[in-house]
Amino acid sequence: MHIEQLPQVESHYCRSSSSREYLDTDLSISKLYDMYVKWCEERGAEVVRKHIYTSIFNQEYNTRISFVKPKKDRCDMCEKFRLKGKEKSLNEEDRQLYHAHRVAVENSRVEKKKDKETEDVIISFDLEKALTLPKADISNSFYKRKLSCYNLTGHLHKDKTAYCCLWTEAMCGRKGNDIPSAIVKILKNIVIEHPSTKRIILWSDSCIPQNKNSIMSLALKTFMESHPFVESIIQKFSEKGHSCVQEVDYIHSCIEKALKPSEVFSPLGLVRHLKKMRRHGKVIVIQMRRDDFFFIFRVLQNI
Known part of the structure; x- marks a missing residue:
């Protein structure tokens, strides 16, 4: 079946509670049918009418495949x-x-x-839903497995600066070890920009696998050891189901609007688009390197 030829990805927000997977967000049932017609013509196969195709999708696939990735508001x-x-x-x-x-x-x-x-350095952060590349209105690209790019966004309250820390799945993922590596990278950039930093407060959601765990604590401890002028880092979390990082949500909304009309073919192209993004406040794009990711699990095993 044509629908099964399309690569699907899991939900960013509901991975632990749902097996539903999602098609490329640029697709719709109408675009899917147009691609199906072309697919059949190339193979000399009979084309069914659109209402039949839609009915098959809704009845046989809609319980496990969707177009829109939901954010659990x-x-x-x-x-x-x-x-x-x-x-x-x-x-x-x-x-x-x-x-x-x-x-x-x-x-x-x-x-x-x-x-x-207060005079403390307040940073809100959150991981954006995966950005898949290439992003282009080319039918053949919808049949290919796309590259997932990850963006951990930090917002510095002091000067409203947005920090977009980027890496791809070819480098690392979005598990407990990866998010602390990215937040430490953001912190290193912030203390360079603000060398008088003494006390830092980090606000995030209460996602245990990513933010609220011993790996994050050890990563922050390691950062403080290498930056002794930082006297304290306090982690604070929003109540489950109620985001307290609206500043970051707004930045993600700006990114979505900036990318919607654009074609992006590579991670470098993504970097260029983010740097040109319009918002109130500066945008600093940080590209993670492989040696920026530290393997905290190995350290924990020796404690």
Whole structure:
């Protein structure tokens, strides 16, 4: 079947809770059908009508393949409370859990606001969904396995600078060892720009595999040992399901808008587009090298 010839990728946001995979975001059912017609003509195969093709896709593939990669904007806890409320099945334990959850959300918001009023260096960071290359409106490219590029974005509150730290899957992935390597690279650039830095506060979501783990702690400790003028680094996390890194979300939105009308064929082309991106504040693009990734797992095994 034509649909099965198209490479799919897993979700950035729901990898642990869903087996659904996604087609290239530049595709649609209409574009897919046009490609199918050309595919059949090249093979001398009979072409079915569009409504039949659409029906087959919806009935046989739509439960495991989709065009749009969803960002889970709805909090699981809030959604559970809302649905139980509609069904009138809430009990006292549910109400207490939800109240504690909402208090934690508000506390995170207030805490970050207070941090911004201090002289500390406040950095928000998050990993953008994978950017796949080449990005071009060429039908043959949709049948090829694309290269995944990763962008860990940091936002420095002091001067509104965006730091885009880039690498490809050919170099490393997006596991526990890779994210700490990228955040350390961003920190090294920040202390060069701001040599008077003494106290750093890092804000991120509470994703345990990427941000909230012993590997990240050891990476930050290693950074401080090599930069003794930095007196402290404090990690703070948003309540699960409620992002407190809206500054980074905005940068990712700017990147998406900048890339949407563009054709990008290589990681170098991606770097050029990001450097030209329009936003309020400077954009610094950092290209990771292979020796920038340190293997924290090996260090942990010796502790």
